[in-house]
Amino acid sequence: MDLVAMCVNDVLTSGAQPLFFLDYLATSKLNSGQLTQVVAGIAQGCRLAGCALLGGETAEMPGFYKPGEYDLAGFCVGIVEKSQMLDGSKVQMGDVAIGLASEGVHSNGFSLVRKIVSESTSDTGTSNWDTCPKMLGGSSLGEVLLTPTQIYVKPVLDALDSGIEIRAMAHITGGGIPENLPRCLGVGQSVQIEPSSWVIPPIFQWLAQAGDVSAQEMFNTFNMGIGFVLIVSPTQAEQTLSWFESLGIAAYTIGEVIEGTGDVIGIPE
Numbered sequence: 637m638d639l640v641a642m643c644v645n646d647v648l649t650s651g652a653q654p655l656f657f658l659d660y661l662a663t664s665k666l667n668s669g670q671l672t673q674v675v676a677g678i679a680q681g682c683r684l685a686g687c688a689l690l691g692g693e694t695a696e697m698p699g700f701y702k703p704g705e706y707d708l709a710g711f712c713v714g715i716v717e718k719s720q721m722l723d724g725s726k727v728q729m730g731d732v733a734i735g736l737a738s739e740g741v742h743s744n745g746f747s748l749v750r751k752i753v754s755e756s757t758s759d760t761g762t763s764n765w766d767t768c769p770k771m772l773g774g775s776s777l778g779e780v781l782l783t784p785t786q787i788y789v790k791p792v793l794d795a796l797d798s799g800i801e802i803r804a805m806a807h808i809t810g811g812g813i814p815e816n817l818p819r820c821l822g823v824g825q826s827v828q829i830e831p832s833s834w835v836i837p838p839i840f841q842w843l844a845q846a847g848d849v850s851a852q853e854m855f856n857t858f859n860m861g862i863g864f865v866l867i868v869s870p871t872q873a874e875q876t877l878s879w880f881e882s883l884g885i886a887a888y889t890i891g892e893v894i895e896g897t898g899d900v901i902g903i904p905e
Contacts, residue, residue, distance in 0.1 A: 638743045640681025641785035642809065643712040645864065648789050649805040649820065651722040651796070652714030654685050659692035663706035666696055674708065677784075685789040687712060724822040726803040731893040732873040733817070733827055737886035738863030740839050742785040744810040745857045752847035753777055771838040780839050788864045791883050795866075800876055804867035808859040815856070817865055818898045826896025831904055834888035836861045851904035862890065 644654040659678055661671070671694070682689045692710075701707070741749060753764050765778035772780055788807075796802055804820035817827055840861065844854050854860060868876050873889055880887035891902065 637677045637681035637784040639708055639710045640678055640685060640712070641787045642743055643710055644685040644687060644787060644789050645807040647712055647714035648792055649722065649807050650714070650716060651720050651805070652716035653793055654687035654712045654714045654789060656688040656690045657682050657710060657712040658690055659708065659710040660695075661692065661706055661708050662695040662697055662701065664696065664698045664701040664703055666694060667704070670706070678710070681787060684787045722802070722804050722820070724804055724820055727820070727822045727825060727867050727893055728803070729825070729893055729895060730870060731803060731867050732870050732889055733829065733891040733893070734866040734868055734873065734876050735834055735862035735888045735890040736788060736864040736866070736880060737834070738808070738837070738859045738861055739786045740783045740837055741781055742809070742859055742863060744859070748847065748849070748857055749781060749843065752843055756846045769842050771842055773838070786863050791880060791885055792864070792866070795876065795879050798879065800868065800872055800879060802866050802868055806865040808862050808865060812855050812858055812860060813862060814900045814903055817900050820865070820867060821893065821898060824895060824897070826894055826899050826901055827891045828894050829891035829900055829902040831902060833890050834861055835886070855903045865890070867893065
C-alpha cells in the first residue's frame, strides 16, 4: 500500500485526481503466497485512492535476487484541468499552511531507521523489531514502523469539491518539511513554521533518543508527524481545519507564507 500512497499523494499535489496505477515486481522466483499479499496491498491502496489497478509486470530473475527478496515499483496517471493545476502561482503572502497528520514514519528515512533499530539494545532478549518501548504504548517497533503511509487523495479532493480553495499542496516525503514544502511555493516566497503547533508522534522521539539524532537532522529526514501540507487563504483556515477534523484526520495550522527565497524558517537546530 505504501507504493500506491507515494505515487497518488505526489500526483495529488498538482490538484489532480489519480486515474489508474500499474506495478512492477521482480524476484528470483515467484512465490504465490508472497505475490498474493503484495497485490492485495496494492489493490487496497488503489481502493483508498479511488483509482483503477490496470495491471502490471512480474519478472523472475534467478541469480540476481536472493530467495525471498523482491523489488517493487509502480506509477500512476492522474488528470486535472489545466486552469485548476496547482503550480505555486496561486500562493499569496500571508497564506496559511495547514498540516495533515501522518500515520508515523510513512515510507521515508528507513535507512536511518534500520540502523537505529539494529544498533538498539533489547532488555527482553527478543528481536529489536519486537521491542515495545514504553513511549509507544505497548506496540512493538515493528508494528509502529510498518504502519502504512496515509493516503490523502479522497479527503483532499472532497475538500476541493466542497468549495475550499486550496492554493498549493506538498507531500512530505524524503527530506522532510524543509525539502518538500518549498516546492509548492511561488517565486520570492518562504514559509515560517512553528514546530510546537502540532503533535509529534512518539516514534520520532524514540528514534531521536535511541539514535542520538539531532532535532535538525530529524526534521531533514522524517515527516515528524506531518504527512501532507495544504496552503489556503487565512479566511479559510478554520473551515479547512474543521473539514479534516470532521473526517477524523488531525489537522494543524503549522505556519504562514512570508517573503523569502524558497526556504522553511523555524526548523529546530
